[in-house]
Amino acid sequence: MKSIVLVVALVFIVSIGLGQESEKNYGKLPSIIVKSMDGKPFNTADFSNDGKPFIITFWATWCKPCIKEHDAINDVYGDWVDETGVKMFAVSIDNARSSKRVLPTINGKGWEFDILLDENSDFKRAMNVNVPPHTFIVNGEGLIVWQHVGYLDGDEEEYIEIIEKIIAGEEIE
């Protein structure tokens, strides 16, 4: 019985996989409830930036490369916004242990991004994130066109290049 269930599930998934157009099948953002810093529920399907591309990045206060990534982006964020109109949403996956330190941390660090709380990692799971930092770039139509895992010094340059390509209407590999 168990094996039949498994086979049905696998065939189902494989046939759907084959049925998808192999090229340019960008995904939409899933609909998951996260919270804004003042406790207001926010549906992740409603992320938008007035038709302009935006960045969603998963992070946590205990994640060293995440903090590095945010520090680096924060240094150039003002220029990015002025030049491209891009916006960054930093989704914290801090759980109850550290979620209350998120607000003092972002303010204390002087970061200027929009922050959301995903305390039990529901949005993280729906976005298939293994470990933070994991960064997504979403185009003006709300489709996920690019993603990247980890952070090495200088990676932020790639993010802005992708954003510029989207705005210029170029293909994203």
Add this chain to the structure above:
Amino acid sequence: MKNSIKLFGLIFILFPLFSFSQNFLSGGKVTGNTQIDAQLYTEDNKLGITDSSMNYKKFGMNGFANIRYSNGNFNAGMRFEGYLNPMNGFDPRYEGVGVPYWFASYKLEFLEVTAGHFYEQFGSGLILRSWEEWTLGFDNNIYGLNVKITPYKGITLKGLVGIQRYFWEPYKIDDRGIVRGLDGDFYLNDIIPGIEESKMKITLGGSFVSRYEKAIAKGFTRDSTYYEVINDDTINYLNRKTYEYDLPVNVGAWAGRMNLAWGGFNFYAEYAEKGNDPNATNNFIYKKGQALYSTISYSTKGFGVFLSAKWIDNMHYKSKRTEAGNPPMLDINYLPAISKEHQYSLATMYPYATKPNGEFGIQGEIIYTIPKKSKVGGKYGTTLTLNYSLANSIKKEQISPDVPLDSTGTDGYKATFFSMGDIPYYRDFSFKFERKINKKIKIKAAYYRQLYNLHVIEDDIFDKDFYVLANIGVIDFTYKFSRKHSLRAEVQGLWTKDDGSDVFAIAGKDLKIKKEDGDWVALLLEYNISPHWFFSVQDEYNYGNPANDMQVHYYNVSFGFTQKTNRISLRYGRQREGLLCVGGVCRYVPASTGLTLTITSSF
């Protein structure tokens, strides 16, 4: 044979069926992620690791693959897991392969239903949280039904019923309890007309959870040969009856919470109570549990401060009353540790883990960024962080002079709400300095001072006879050669003392401080080529170990390659023994030597 023919037949029928159904499934999307951790172990005389000490398990592999299908309001997914054999430090009961997690959910207007396995959290998790953490091997998913209703903007109601994961064991009647829960969350500014635009944002919430577990039939055993020796006189009992405990079948817990946000201020408090729940973790005492968790913070651009307090008593809440020990399984609730999770390896050598059956804790932190382009702050600003955390026992009094504390079958003890007991569990003071000097150079420096009650944290022995007092220093230096090339160097030192006269004033005079593993130095060099490559060499040297033959170099050489969401890394070296903690839940990792391959990917 017959079965396999049936299966093939099924595939032939199903395949076109599903493929044709693509028309009305169009717009659907399959996504997923995977991680494979594999380790090849070698013998290491220095660490006393031989083939037989490893049970001849020369290779360990933990892997998972998540597959998720979503189409509009419909979602389904599953996670395949394999542990062949489980890697060093994971419970052997994980050995095997299978699908421990699958679900299907549908969302329509105000209603969302999930069938299968799910993760859920009520409030901060004091009475219910199911979650998973791959690196810990922790998974307490609930298998059942979960319903979410949003009847009105700002109102979220949740209800669930299910059973929890226990390694690979499928549920059998009465082999574990059934968990039922209800939760309501109310964001008042969306609900009450006229305060939508108020600066004060108020959220209220409440939850109720109950566990049903069949109790052993009430009865007694007769013992006719029982005798006692009192003052050299032997008393023979003709007929001694031993009654079994009348255990509660339903154990309930409730919690209430509140969040207030007002400009830069934020206040959160949650209080929870649990009904009497004699179980293996509390020595079968009939006492109720209590917990309080509260945080207040204020922040404005460039400055943040917060203070947290936590008090918990007898709050282990599991869906099977005989379950105890490591790894933690069948936990219904989550009681976060109150200390800070540090980022440098030596600073995490003595980590704190929650003591759910009695703990008082406070934590405070101040973060200040000296503004950019100021005299002191430099061109890019300088960030200073100060943190202090404390965990102690709670005050417990005997219920009567002739009943010792924690006596099985009694109320156990009397606890005073929000009291602080006299056994220090943990102290952690840290100070961090971060400064970007110019476009190329960034410097971080940190100092930590930790007092660690080894008996309490590692062995559940509640005394003051084994403390580690560690002073830790870290310097972290990054140099950017060019846009894509950078070098990072980390120098760390950890020094333990066997004389703690300077901490006695704050933590009490009767603590016995021992050197444990003694002094360490650590060096890390990491070369990064954005966006694909990193190379690193690391050595943690236990030069001050009181045992001469344990003065070991824990060296590691690794490199990694990242391409978008694919990441492969290979590491060779020694893993030191220690506790790996995420969110206050810890896993013991034994020492090992060998090659580690990690592959992660998502699509």
